[in-house]
Amino acid sequence: MTARALDGIKVLDLSRVLAGPWSTQILADFGADVIKIELPGHGDDTRAWGPPNLIGADGEPELGESAYYLCANRNKRSAAINLAHPDGAALIRQLAQQADIVVENFKVGGLKKYGLDYEAIHALNPRAVYCSITGFGQTGPYTQRGGYDFVAQGMGGFMSITGEAEGGPLRAGVAMADLSTGMYATVSILAALRHAERTGEGQQIDISLLDTQISMLANQGSNYLVGDIVPGRLGNRHPTVVPYKTFEVADGIMIIAVGNDRQFRALCNELGQPQLAEDPRFATSRARTINRDAIEQIVQDLVRDQHRDALIDRFEAKGVPAGPVNTIKDIFSDPFIEARQTVHRFRREDGVEIPTVAYPGKLSATPTDYRRQPPRVGEHTLDILRDWLPIADEALDALAADGVIAQRKI
Numbered sequence: 001m002t003a004r005a006l007d008g009i010k011v012l013d014l015s016r017v018l019a020g021p022w023s024t025q026i027l028a029d030f031g032a033d034v035i036k037i038e039l040p041g042h043g044d045d046t047r048a049w050g051p052p053n054l055i056g057a058d059g060e061p062e063l064g065e066s067a068y069y070l071c072a073n074r075n076k077r078s079a080a081i082n083l084a085h086p087d088g089a090a091l092i093r094q095l096a097q098q099a100d101i102v103v104e105n106f107k108v109g110g111l112k113k114y115g116l117d118y119e120a121i122h123a124l125n126p127r128a129v130y131c132s133i134t135g136f137g138q139t140g141p142y143t144q145r146g147g148y149d150f151v152a153q154g155m156g157g158f159m160s161i162t163g164e165a166e167g168g169p170l171r172a173g174v175a176m177a178d179l180s181t182g183m184y185a186t187v188s189i190l191a192a193l194r195h196a197e198r199t200g201e202g203q204q205i206d207i208s209l210l211d212t213q214i215s216m217l218a219n220q221g222s223n224y225l226v227g228d229i230v231p232g233r234l235g236n237r238h239p240t241v242v243p244y245k246t247f248e249v250a251d252g253i254m255i256i257a258v259g260n261d262r263q264f265r266a267l268c269n270e271l272g273q274p275q276l277a278e279d280p281r282f283a284t285s286r287a288r289t290i291n292r293d294a295i296e297q298i299v300q301d302l303v304r305d306q307h308r309d310a311l312i313d314r315f316e317a318k319g320v321p322a323g324p325v326n327t328i329k330d331i332f333s334d335p336f337i338e339a340r341q342t343v344h345r346f347r348r349e350d351g352v353e354i355p356t357v358a359y360p361g362k363l364s365a366t367p368t369d370y371r372r373q374p375p376r377v378g379e380h381t382l383d384i385l386r387d388w389l390p391i392a393d394e395a396l397d398a399l400a401a402d403g404v405i406a407q408r409k410i
Helices: 019-029 086-098 118-124 149-155 176-199 209-215 218-227 261-270 285-290 292-303 308-317 328-332 335-339 381-388 393-401
Strands: 010-014 033-038 053-055 061-066 076-081 101-104 129-134 203-208 244-249 252-257 322-324 343-347 353-357
Touching: 010 019, 010 086, 019 033, 019 076, 019 101, 019 129, 019 176, 033 086, 033 381, 076 086, 076 381, 086 118, 086 381, 101 176, 118 129, 129 176, 149 176, 149 209, 176 203, 176 209, 203 209, 209 218, 244 292, 252 292, 252 308, 261 285, 261 308, 285 292, 308 322, 328 335, 381 393
Parallel strands: 010 033, 010 101, 033 076, 101 129, 129 203
Antiparallel strands: 053 061, 244 252, 252 322, 343 353
16 A cells, blocks of 8 residues: 555544635545544534535435535544533543644634633643634734635735726635635644654644735735735736736637746747737837737737637647636546546445545655545544544443434444
8 A cells, every 4th residue: 555644643623614624634635534523413514505415325415415515524534522512522632632733713712611722732732733723813903803715815905906907806716715724724734743743842833814815915915015016906917927818719718828038929929920029018028017908909909810729729839828718617527637637536335426626736655545535424433432542332322322422323
């Protein structure tokens, strides 16, 4: 069997919705044993965020198995434990003592009453890496506000630079603040885990949606900090690279993304207008940015009556970056998907197929793998408790009878 990079690492996942589960799914993909703690009878909020839902063997949608939930929870095991019950909180504290990593996304201070905050867990398990994901961080003026991706995109400036110039602000079509926070959380967790392995010293990671969204402004944030430029909405235009946008062609819309002067010369030659590359208004990247309206209109006039796919092929042959504007159906039908094994399909014991988008990185020695389909609520409760804790069956029976834990009947 191929080695897994995170074999033997135990992750206690107290998070829900997207940023936290996105992070812990990555850890699970690399082999960590991630146990997802869910409220008995309810589970992660996103389980109810359908339709669409998984279609079961009976042909009916499965409540609790929404597409949203399925995208962020593979390779995990689910334990249904009521942390609001004193015995449930005590059980989770026992699990935390065995964990290498704890991930949570409760409001600041929300876990303190259960004895599951960083200080309490650090006292029990000093080597544990404890990642707290919130909307606005553990410090600062907004600590008590709820964390929502939409709000972070708006507050973080992202929506002010997204959309058409003459239109209003737009959020991204997916939850970019949540997803990027999940990615940054994973990087931070792995760095802290390396430190803990060297020193035996755990630590708290304080990461917020707003911090991350501001970081993801990248060059646009730097434009303001360096040049006091307040970027605005440019639609599909690039702020400093021209021509770099969508163009109308005879059979739809395509992207031309000229990134340097060499590519611009190749574009002009392929369009039969080599003199444009020598025109002082367009000869350099800086000049094209200043005269963007003129060169964009010229390119638009030259491509308007041409067919998209043939033009893309011609541009690619000459080193001019170009591509289609696909629908999601288009890209999942592209031969790229099969060639790159972009989609993995689980097959459940009842024959139901569960598709999932694979982790994008291809590691030669320690690749990701797909051992478990996204779990049902409490599917592994008893197995997890027996694996991680010295606990007798009689004690498990008592906890179940008191409503502290639940095991889904498969």
